[in-house]
Amino acid sequence: MSDNFSTTIHSRLWHEEPCANDPFAADVCRAGGYDVYGDLLGKVSYIDYLYLLFKGERPTAPQSRTLGLLAVALANPGPRDPSVHAAMAASVTGNPASSALMAAVAAGAGAGGGAREVLLAMRAWAACGTDLAAWCEHLANPPAPRPAFWPATGHAPGFAEHGVTCAKPVLQLLACLRDQAPSPQLDWLADKRAALEASTGIPLAQNGVVAAALHGIGLLPDEGEMLTLLLRLPGAAAHALEQTRHSFRQFPFFELDLQNDPAAREPA
Amino acid sequence: MSKNAILEQYEGALPTSVGKCFPSERTVFRGLDLHSEFKDADWIELYIFSIVGRRLPASQLKVLQSVWVYTSYPDARLWCNRVVALTGSTRGTGAQGLGAGLAASEAAIFGRQPEIGAADFLVRAKAELDAGKDLEQIVREELKRHPRIMGYGRPVAAEYADERIAVTLAMMEREGMAIGPHLALAFAIEDMLEKVAGRRLPMTYSSVVVAIPLDLGFSPLECYLYMQPSFVAGMIPCYLEALERPAGATFALRCDRINYTGAAPRRWEE
Numbered sequence: 001m002s003d004n005f006s007t008t009i010h011s012r013l014w015h016e017e018p019c020a021n022d023p024f025a026a027d028v029c030r031a032g033g034y035d036v037y038g039d040l041l042g043k044v045s046y047i048d049y050l051y052l053l054f055k056g057e058r059p060t061a062p063q064s065r066t067l068g069l070l071a072v073a074l075a076n077p078g079p080r081d082p083s084v085h086a087a088m089a090a091s092v093t094g095n096p097a098s099s100a101l102m103a104a105v106a107a108g109a110g111a112g113g114g115a116r117e118v119l120l121a122m123r124a125w126a127a128c129g130t131d132l133a134a135w136c137e138h139l140a141n142p143p144a145p146r147p148a149f150w151p152a153t154g155h156a157p158g159f160a161e162h163g164v165t166c167a168k169p170v171l172q173l174l175a176c177l178r179d180q181a182p183s184p185q186l187d188w189l190a191d192k193r194a195a196l197e198a199s200t201g202i203p204l205a206q207n208g209v210v211a212a213a214l215h216g217i218g219l220l221p222d223e224g225e226m227l228t229l230l231l232r233l234p235g236a237a238a239h240a241l242e243q244t245r246h247s248f249r250q251f252p253f254f255e256l257d258l259q260n261d262p263a264a265r266e267p268a
Numbered sequence: 269m270s271k272n273a274i275l276e277q278y279e280g281a282l283p284t285s286v287g288k289c290f291p292s293e294r295t296v297f298r299g300l301d302l303h304s305e306f307k308d309a310d311w312i313e314l315y316i317f318s319i320v321g322r323r324l325p326a327s328q329l330k331v332l333q334s335v336w337v338y339t340s341y342p343d344a345r346l347w348c349n350r351v352v353a354l355t356g357s358t359r360g361t362g363a364q365g366l367g368a369g370l371a372a373s374e375a376a377i378f379g380r381q382p383e384i385g386a387a388d389f390l391v392r393a394k395a396e397l398d399a400g401k402d403l404e405q406i407v408r409e410e411l412k413r414h415p416r417i418m419g420y421g422r423p424v425a426a427e428y429a430d431e432r433i434a435v436t437l438a439m440m441e442r443e444g445m446a447i448g449p450h451l452a453l454a455f456a457i458e459d460m461l462e463k464v465a466g467r468r469l470p471m472t473y474s475s476v477v478v479a480i481p482l483d484l485g486f487s488p489l490e491c492y493l494y495m496q497p498s499f500v501a502g503m504i505p506c507y508l509e510a511l512e513r514p515a516g517a518t519f520a521l522r523c524d525r526i527n528y529t530g531a532a533p534r535r536w537e538e
Contacts, residue, residue, distance in 0.1 A: 006527075008524075009525060011528055011529070012531075014530075015526065016523040024520060033531035034536050098361075098364050102364065147376075148384045149489070149492050162275050163272075255282065256281060257281035257283045259283055260299040261288070261296055263294070
């Protein structure tokens with residue numbers, strides 16, 4: 001059955017020139033045509049290299065500034081965030097580092113505050129642009145999750161399901177982006193925030209700002225989802241490492257209220 | 269109730285009906301004592317109970333377990349297995365490999381996506397049939413909405429019958445399990461697709477493995493959860509054999525196996 005499959009990996013992104021004496025080792029590695037170790041290293045910033053890897057081209061200055069700001073904003077959701085909580089739960093009990101990050105990816109992936117929500121909000125940008133009526137309609141009737149194993153969230157993507165008012169860090173991120181890396185999308189979001197919040201009944205969330213910013217610099221929804229997964233990992237890693245220095249007894253174990261304990265039904 | 273009152277409500281002891289362990293004493297599993305009620309249970313019985321909250325007869329469990337057996341392929345080329353093999357090749361742990369392999373089974377061309385897509389369509393199609401709609405109309409409308417119907421046509425062997433279906437039907441017969449309405453509908457859709465599309469699009473195992481539990485009263489989500497362990501037995505030998513090979517020697521790729529079609533060499537001007 002291998003007859004119908006390619007024998008090579010097709011890539012517009014990465015090229016290697018082999019060593020003269022070892023075809024399995026690269027002498028030169030090029031990303032988007034740039035010699036990574038012979039040219040980029042020492043010149044390129046991590047953020048610009050990240051953009052190059054995702055888009056195949058070096059970013060413009062506004063794109064680079066946007067991505068740099070988002071990288072800081074997303075780096076640590078804090079230990080109460082489910083993805084970081086999951087990483088800490090793995091590490092505090094002595095799991096390998098990779099278990100902690102796999103846990104963070106899993107618990108930070110969903111549409112309820114995770115990277116999938118960024119994808120959904122970016123799809124909303126692609127569908128609605130800066131048409132407020134279209135946004136209100138889209139947010140009120142979001143498309144059914146596809147593939148169908150993604151659970152529905154029941155709230156508008158990019159907005160805080162349980163929020164009471166727009167959180168100060170969300171407003172600070174939006175303001176900083178508009179100041180240092182302005183885009184029509186961010187201006188529109190700031191201008192229409194109250195109307196959107198009135199439409200959804202819940203406040204704008206960080207993911208909503210992230211989606212607007214990523215859409216504004218030309219990233220596609222799947223690229224935004226992947227970047228969000230990546231950029232949220234540093235905090236998970238740091239908090240996971242921190243917990244390895246503590247006893248698992250210093251980490252919350254929570255209480256359960258068992259509703260159907262068979263022992264409770266047995267006669268005394 | 270204000271919005272944050274919802275979180276405040278759940279902030280204390282977390283209400284649960286799925287279970288709790290009482291260390292050195294007992295464990296409650298969905299309202300039953302694990303160590304007395306399930307002391308003689310096979311793992312599949314508990315696993316299915318964990319999903320649907322009811323205990324299935326042995327004959328049905330046998331068929332459900334056989335579905336897992338028949339799709340356990342220790343072929344390291346298969347994409348989810350390859351993840352596990354590559355983890356072994358780099359001397360990663362079994363849990364990392366299996367966890368990632370499981371996650372990589374939610375693929376679009378095999379595994380969980382075709383399965384849940386097929387379950388979703390079978391449930392909708394059956395409801396429409398029951399409401400009196402014609403099957404040909406149902407299939408034509410589905411093909412207008414989607415380029416293909418999940419569970420029909422196979423990526424690695426498009427022209428051939430799925431070898432897992434016949435053994436599953438034989439197992440059902442041995443266990444006295446009749447073909448239920450969802451499975452019968454899955455076969456009827458295969459025939460109808462040939463008529464509508466003008467070419468044969470053989471039914472894949474994805475349709476069968478969800479039609480059977482749908483006929484047992486599972487929801488599409490429950491079908492999806494039931495199938496989670498289905499590839500694991502095939503993954504483990506791939507991991508072990510990769511460990512037996514020299515590190516890095518599983519699916520070794522030389523530099524020229526990258527077929528580069530991107531930008532020509534250029535300099536990064538500061």
